[in-house]
Amino acid sequence: MSKLALAGLTKRFGEVAAVDGVDLAIEPGEFVSLLGPSGCGKTTTLRMIAGFIDPTAGTIEMDGQVLSSPGRSLPPERRGMSMIFQSYAVWPNMTVADNVAFGLRLRKLPGEEVRRRVGEMLDVVQMRHLAERYPAELSGGQQQRVALARAIVIKPQVLLLDEPLSNLDANLREEMRFEIKRLHEEFRITTVYVTHDQAEAMVTSDRIAVMNHGRIEQVDDPHALYTRPRTRFVAGFIGRTNFIEGRCNGAAVEFDGFAVPRALIAGGAALSGTVIFSLRPQSMRLARARSDAAGAQVPVTVIERAYLGEFWDYVVAPANGALRLKVTAPPLEIYAVGETAVLAIDGAQMAPIA
Amino acid sequence: MTSLAQPTARGGFGRRLAFLEPSMALWLVLIAVLVFLIASPLVRLVVSSFQEPDTGRFTLANYISAYGNLRHLRAVLNSLELGLGVALLAGLFGVPVAWAISRTDMPAKGLVRLMVFGAFITPPYLGAIGWILLAGPNAGWLNKLWMAMTGASHGIFNVYSMPGLILVVAVTSFPYVFIFVNSALDLVSSEMEDAANILGAGTLKTTLRITLPLVVPAIVGGLIVSFLEAIALFGAPALIALPARFHVVSTQLWEFFESPVRVEKAAAFALPLLIITVLMFWLQRAIIGRRGYAAVTGKGGERRIIRLGPWRWVMFGYALFVCSLSVLLPMAVLLQASFAKAWGRGLSPDNLTLNNFHYLLFEQTQAQQAIVNTFVYSGATAFAAIGLSLAIAYVVNRRLLPFGNVLGFLCMAPFVIPGIVLAIGFYAAYAPPPLALYGTAAILILAYTTRFLPIAYASSSAALRSISPEMEEAVRILGGGRLTAIRKVLAPLIKKSLAGAWLLVFIPATRELSSAIFLVGPNTRVISVMLFDLSEEGNFEVLAALGAILLVITVAIAAIGFRVIGRDFMVRSGQ
Numbered sequence: 001m002s003k004l005a006l007a008g009l010t011k012r013f014g015e016v017a018a019v020d021g022v023d024l025a026i027e028p029g030e031f032v033s034l035l036g037p038s039g040c041g042k043t044t045t046l047r048m049i050a051g052f053i054d055p056t057a058g059t060i061e062m063d064g065q066v067l068s069s070p071g072r073s074l075p076p077e078r079r080g081m082s083m084i085f086q087s088y089a090v091w092p093n094m095t096v097a098d099n100v101a102f103g104l105r106l107r108k109l110p111g112e113e114v115r116r117r118v119g120e121m122l123d124v125v126q127m128r129h130l131a132e133r134y135p136a137e138l139s140g141g142q143q144q145r146v147a148l149a150r151a152i153v154i155k156p157q158v159l160l161l162d163e164p165l166s167n168l169d170a171n172l173r174e175e176m177r178f179e180i181k182r183l184h185e186e187f188r189i190t191t192v193y194v195t196h197d198q199a200e201a202m203v204t205s206d207r208i209a210v211m212n213h214g215r216i217e218q219v220d221d222p223h224a225l226y227t228r229p230r231t232r233f234v235a236g237f238i239g240r241t242n243f244i245e246g247r248c249n250g251a252a253v254e255f256d257g258f259a260v261p262r263a264l265i266a267g268g269a270a271l272s273g274t275v276i277f278s279l280r281p282q283s284m285r286l287a288r289a290r291s292d293a294a295g296a297q298v299p300v301t302v303i304e305r306a307y308l309g310e311f312w313d314y315v316v317a318p319a320n321g322a323l324r325l326k327v328t329a330p331p332l333e334i335y336a337v338g339e340t341a342v343l344a345i346d347g348a349q350m351a352p353i354a
Numbered sequence: 355m356t357s358l359a360q361p362t363a364r365g366g367f368g369r370r371l372a373f374l375e376p377s378m379a380l381w382l383v384l385i386a387v388l389v390f391l392i393a394s395p396l397v398r399l400v401v402s403s404f405q406e407p408d409t410g411r412f413t414l415a416n417y418i419s420a421y422g423n424l425r426h427l428r429a430v431l432n433s434l435e436l437g438l439g440v441a442l443l444a445g446l447f448g449v450p451v452a453w454a455i456s457r458t459d460m461p462a463k464g465l466v467r468l469m470v471f472g473a474f475i476t477p478p479y480l481g482a483i484g485w486i487l488l489a490g491p492n493a494g495w496l497n498k499l500w501m502a503m504t505g506a507s508h509g510i511f512n513v514y515s516m517p518g519l520i521l522v523v524a525v526t527s528f529p530y531v532f533i534f535v536n537s538a539l540d541l542v543s544s545e546m547e548d549a550a551n552i553l554g555a556g557t558l559k560t561t562l563r564i565t566l567p568l569v570v571p572a573i574v575g576g577l578i579v580s581f582l583e584a585i586a587l588f589g590a591p592a593l594i595a596l597p598a599r600f601h602v603v604s605t606q607l608w609e610f611f612e613s614p615v616r617v618e619k620a621a622a623f624a625l626p627l628l629i630i631t632v633l634m635f636w637l638q639r640a641i642i643g644r645r646g647y648a649a650v651t652g653k654g655g656e657r658r659i660i661r662l663g664p665w666r667w668v669m670f671g672y673a674l675f676v677c678s679l680s681v682l683l684p685m686a687v688l689l690q691a692s693f694a695k696a697w698g699r700g701l702s703p704d705n706l707t708l709n710n711f712h713y714l715l716f717e718q719t720q721a722q723q724a725i726v727n728t729f730v731y732s733g734a735t736a737f738a739a740i741g742l743s744l745a746i747a748y749v750v751n752r753r754l755l756p757f758g759n760v761l762g763f764l765c766m767a768p769f770v771i772p773g774i775v776l777a778i779g780f781y782a783a784y785a786p787p788p789l790a791l792y793g794t795a796a797i798l799i800l801a802y803t804t805r806f807l808p809i810a811y812a813s814s815s816a817a818l819r820s821i822s823p824e825m826e827e828a829v830r831i832l833g834g835g836r837l838t839a840i841r842k843v844l845a846p847l848i849k850k851s852l853a854g855a856w857l858l859v860f861i862p863a864t865r866e867l868s869s870a871i872f873l874v875g876p877n878t879r880v881i882s883v884m885l886f887d888l889s890e891e892g893n894f895e896v897l898a899a900l901g902a903i904l905l906v907i908t909v910a911i912a913a914i915g916f917r918v919i920g921r922d923f924m925v926r927s928g929q
Binding site for chain 1: 822824825827828829830831834835838842843846847
């Protein structure tokens with residue numbers, strides 16, 4: 001049985017459906033991210049799971065018991081969950097230790113056990129030496145660790161995180177991603193993580209649910225999501241891509257200026273009619289001469305270029321056709337604007353999208 | 355956490371249903387309290403203005419007798435003249451000083467600021483008494499000085515006149531203009547001025563053509579507030595206009611309350627005051643609300659100080675002049691009188707005495723009672739207003755109830771009700787049976803609570819808004835109920851702001867005269883009313899001593915307020 005199950009979950013604010021029929025099942029111990037642009041309904045979904053918002057339609061179940069349904073929701077304090085907030089919400093009137101101990105004390109645990117578990121938890125987040133500090137005396141990253149410790153120490157049924165890293169600077173954010181992943185691997189708490197940052201979601205998650213306009217577009221593990229996006233939105237939101245239109249014609253799929261054998265395209269046999277493909281800039285290679293690699297070898301002209309340090313960004317145009325393709329290349333593969341080259345396209349990395 | 359009870363859906367539903375009922379009850383209770391405090395007195399005011407005194411039948415006779423009299427109409431015109439004069443003079447005092455403090459290198463800015471603050475917390479009636487001692491015909495200090503210098507046989511100043519009244523009210527209400535303009539100027543970026551400078555405009559031209567026009571909405575807003583203060587004021591006009599044998603609306607209303615009490619006629623006469631006030635506040639909001647025009651974005655760029663050169667001393671002289679008129683001179687003569695056997699005999703050692711204070715504090719039981727009453731009522735008012743407004747602000751802020759905004763709106767409504775109008779409404783609603791509250795402490799505390807509810811609500815609401823709801827949500831998701839969240843997290847976090855809010859209600863309550871004068875009974879007199887009575891007896895030495903006691907305590911409390919809330923204490927109390 002899944003730990004947490006959302007079925008047809010919907011929330012309307014007036015006429016607007018902030019969350020529109022979301023179905024999602026999360027396994028025990030799984031780490032699932034809700035990823036999407038602002039206003040896609042991910043935070044509203046999370047707050048419904050927490051019990052702060054009542055759904056307009058649909059249900060939320062935990063361990064097979066209904067937690068939320070329209071007009072009848074268990075209040076947040078009776079769900080046995082924890083949450084980490086965007087603002088951390090570390091209580092400034094309590095010390096670090098008091099913050100972490102709060103949930104345990106609410107559960108009326110004996111003082112000795114509270115002290116022991118708080119100490120252990122602070123060791124895990126490397127904050128023991130700051131236990132008697134007040135939050136105002138801590139840095140943003142340290143406050144975030146306190147929030148994590150406070151949420152995890154009660155061993156919640158489900159841990160909810162609402163864009164927890166968005167207020168940190170870039171370096172710290174990267175560090176905390178791995179910290180969150182490490183804590184999850186240590187405690188295996190079922191986790192729902194809301195973010196608009198794809199890198200964050202890819203580092204931490206077992207599965208990612210990409211949301212747009214209140215709906216889930218695709219749920220998959222990070223690798224599948226990147227390599228096999230199923231909708232145009234997912235392909236465009238996760239990483240950069242080229243959208244190209246192909247027409248199925250016999251054993252090949254024909255594009256504007258080149259063709260790729262159907263057999264080389266993953267799932268190509270099932271395609272018919274006109275299909276849009278997502279083609280990542282990294283999945284193609286520029287070369288000065290044809291190679292004997294499988295796939296299409298397309299003569300192109302370089303029409304724009306930008307050097308970004310880690311790689312080159314080229315825009316190339318196939319010799320016969322109006323298509324423009326973004327392609328990346330390693331720093332030493334230098335082409336001038338106007339130079340001709342051969343573009344190798346690997347059909348296995350072309351993802352047909354709905 | 356293994357000992358955590360598994361949540362059961364059934365229990366949750368039961369709780370949820372059970373929660374609906376108390377929330378409705380809470381809403382009804384809050385609405386009932388607000389109706390009792392605000393709506394009912396106002397409705398009574400309007401209703402009784404259309405009623406025959408004894409029978410309660412509908413009539414227009416109150417309006418006819420209130421306005422069908424040249425003397426009464428004259429009072430309305432006088433009020434308008436007073437309001438306009440005060441607004442203009444307050445602008446003349448307030449705008450240059452605000453500009454000098456915000457934008458220039460005038461010396462001793464901190465001192466000037468402190469004196470403006472002093473003018474702000476000085477009750478207008480005390481200022482008026484100071485000015486009676488300064489510019490009373492012939493006996494006033496300024497007149498004596500004039501006669502000594504010129505050898506003239508008569509003084510040239512007469513405070514008992516319309517110009518005298520305008521000056522007296524303007525020197526106590528210019529801080530409103532100052533606060534509005536100063537905060538607006540603080541937000542205007544120097545880049546606005548630089549842009550004019552780079553095109554070739556000098557400092558004076560830039561100031562007149564760019565800087566001041568940018569804060570015109572703030573200036574107008576300040577003038578409107580000064581105008582409204584002036585027409586709603588009772589104390590200073592009563593002290594000055596009555597001996598000068600003319601009436602303004604507030605003193606005319608007072609006359610309607612001298613026996614026999616003609617509350618219906620007073621109600622009819624008070625309504626236009628209410629309507630004017632509501633309209634002017636609406637106008638002021640409309641003007642201030644035009645942000646684009648004001649260019650007051652809240653994030654001004656870097657601000658640079660304008661170097662005035664030798665003119666900085668001229669500016670300082672002007673600020674000192676304004677502060678002398680409003681604080682230094684009146685307070686100096688009050689202080690002198692409070693330690694004098696007879697105030698007119700000057701500063702000679704044989705005129706010094708502590709008898710005035712001794713008399714008030716140890717001999718005269720009425721004075722002791724008035725002092726105790728003042729602080730007890732003000733304290734009770736502060737607790738009541740903060741408690742009520744906090745409950746409502748919480749409900750509104752956390753959207754616990756449908757139509758919560760209605761509650762918030764009602765809380766702010768008394769802001770546009772002049773104290774004197776409110777008092778008449780309270781009298782009309784609660785003086786007669788069945789409540790028969792006239793002359794009790796309760797009616798004073800209730801009226802004060804209503805009067806200062808907007809201050810309390812604005813502060814409570816700001817305090818709550820400064821605490822992210824996530825602070826409470828973090829408690830709830832960890833298993834604590836709403837009450838735990840309020841007790842363990844919210845209350846400790848807003849403690850300090852609430853202490854400040856308490857002071858913001860307490861201080862004006864200690865000096866409130868215009869609503870008190872209509873509602874006090876023989877045993878519920880407060881300091882402000884007693885000061886007024888003493889002035890009618892002409893006992894200025896004792897009066898000055900009582901005023902000094904009030905001021906010393908108020909200043910002490912304001913100093914605590916500064917400590918607690920910091921520098922924006924004064925600004926917030928002004929808005």
